[in-house]
Amino acid sequence: MLRSPGHAPQPIVSRHVAVIGAGAAGLVTARELRREGHSVVVFERGDQVGGTWVYTPNVESDPIGLEPTRTAVHSSLYDSLRTNIPREAMGFRDYPFVPKDDPDRDPRRFPGHREVLMYLQDFTREFRIDELVRFETEVVRVRLVEEEEKWKIKSKQRSGTEMGLELDEIFDAVVVCNGHFTEPRVAYIPGINGWPGKQMHSHNYRNPESFQDQVVVLIGNSVSAFDISWEVAGVAKEIHIAARTVIDGTFGKQPAYDNVWLHPMIKDVCEDGSVNFLDGSIVIANIILHCTGYKYHFPFLETNGIVTVDDNRVGPLYKHIFPPALAPRLSFVGLPWKAIPFPMFELQSKWIGGVLSNRFTLPSQEEMMEDVETFYSSLETFGTPKRYTHCLGDNLVILVNSGAYNMTDFHFSLFKFHTNIRYGG
Numbered sequence: 001m002l003r004s005p006g007h008a009p010q011p012i013v014s015r016h017v018a019v020i021g022a023g024a025a026g027l028v029t030a031r032e033l034r035r036e037g038h039s040v041v042v043f044e045r046g047d048q049v050g051g052t053w054v055y056t057p058n059v060e061s062d063p064i065g066l067e068p069t070r071t072a073v074h075s076s077l078y079d080s081l082r083t084n085i086p087r088e089a090m091g092f093r094d095y096p097f098v099p100k101d102d103p104d105r106d107p108r109r110f111p112g113h114r115e116v117l118m119y120l121q122d123f124t125r126e127f128r129i130d131e132l133v134r135f136e137t138e139v140v141r142v143r144l145v146e147e148e149e150k151w152k153i154k155s156k157q158r159s160g161t162e163m164g165l166e167l168d169e170i171f172d173a174v175v176v177c178n179g180h181f182t183e184p185r186v187a188y189i190p191g192i193n194g195w196p197g198k199q200m201h202s203h204n205y206r207n208p209e210s211f212q213d214q215v216v217v218l219i220g221n222s223v224s225a226f227d228i229s230w231e232v233a234g235v236a237k238e239i240h241i242a243a244r245t246v247i248d249g250t251f252g253k254q255p256a257y258d259n260v261w262l263h264p265m266i267k268d269v270c271e272d273g274s275v276n277f278l279d280g281s282i283v284i285a286n287i288i289l290h291c292t293g294y295k296y297h298f299p300f301l302e303t304n305g306i307v308t309v310d311d312n313r314v315g316p317l318y319k320h321i322f323p324p325a326l327a328p329r330l331s332f333v334g335l336p337w338k339a340i341p342f343p344m345f346e347l348q349s350k351w352i353g354g355v356l357s358n359r360f361t362l363p364s365q366e367e368m369m370e371d372v373e374t375f376y377s378s379l380e381t382f383g384t385p386k387r388y389t390h391c392l393g394d395n396l397v398i399l400v401n402s403g404a405y406n407m408t409d410f411h412f413s414l415f416k417f418h419t420n421i422r423y424g425g
């Protein structure tokens, strides 16, 4: 039996741990757990390591990503993507992401996506992580075996002679590293069912080709939205960006571009193709491109209601990692956003490994729950919506909510920063 959190120190032990996903989070978690002396099985439904960084030109059958029976594509990368974080902040602590003296590699400080995948492949080879990974094996169910304080994992083979074969196995602990940039969130737009244009989510954006000479409405403020709007503006007839908040004077045509306009959010859309914005401006558009983010999604996880996802809040979680009632037998790596992902994954997984082996002690279940509730109250005090729970850029959100900082200023200053740094604009 696993020790309950908050109790007196226990002997160091080794656990049998399942890691779900072999993206950056799962890879470093596997390494840290093995270093800590645990036996590790990594389940990966794809045929290689790298997760998000395995670029594919394929897109889903439903471009907006809402059809539940669509063929799912994991990665949301677009062809031209370069990192938005410099490489020195994207390496693991003892395996820096340094430029390689190899003509096939990308030495830039903000390299293209292929270079990140190659770094993760190098890391996997260096630490022999692939020997822990079961490729093309999807976890379809993770169920609590209450009486034994263990987990039953059902996995399914996705290829080969054993395709479709399901296997049940018991583990002491499960670490969820399944990523959270695959299941699109879309904006609700009144009238959209009768609107004749096309819709797409950035999850299915690969290059600007299909936007040639189109009138595009792009919704969103994320880093992807900056990149994509810059790229689409190069080929589209017009691009109209709908932003949640704007200050007077920033509406309308943007001075640095011939074909970029800024609007407040969409009020509704009509059967004649018009898109009506909240300030009364109207555009006849061909395409609405949702750069509106993603949902946390754990279709395999059955915790008897202990862990839920509510308006993109995964909870209750102590420090975004441990559900107090199930700690440390269940944990999550990589949930926070507006973070520096790779170093964060490494630190989270070191903590999980140490807690599972009894080298570190968690507070009691009650103390962890109290900490979570205090955190939720502080978000409420600042009027921060639940969907920002895992946003580590707290300060920005608080400033935005208090009216001291404007999202559109933020949008365009970042846009400018990216254009200058990454495209030499």
Ligand SMILES: Cc1cc2nc3c(=O)[nH]c(=O)nc-3n(C[C@H](O)[C@H](O)[C@H](O)COP(=O)(O)OP(=O)(O)OC[C@H]3O[C@@H](n4cnc5c(N)ncnc54)[C@H](O)[C@@H]3O)c2cc1C
Residues within 6 Å of the ligand: 020, 021, 022, 023, 024, 025, 026, 043, 044, 045, 046, 049, 050, 051, 052, 053, 074, 076, 077, 078, 081, 082, 083, 084, 085, 090, 137, 138, 139, 140, 177, 178, 179, 180, 181, 224, 300, 333, 334, 340, 341, 342
């Ligand atoms: C467009 C875009 C740009 C980004 N740019 C940057 C950047 O410049 N710098 C940066 O640091 N970060 C960036 N990120 C964030 C990036 O997602 C993280 O850096 C990191 O790659 C996430 O790793 P992960 O392991 O958590 O998830 P993922 O990389 O998504 O890996 C999850 C893995 O889990 C597997 N999986 C899922 N469900 C199951 C299941 N049921 N059974 C078995 N396997 C499963 C998937 O196949 C996948 O391999 C970007 C993200 C996006 C979408």
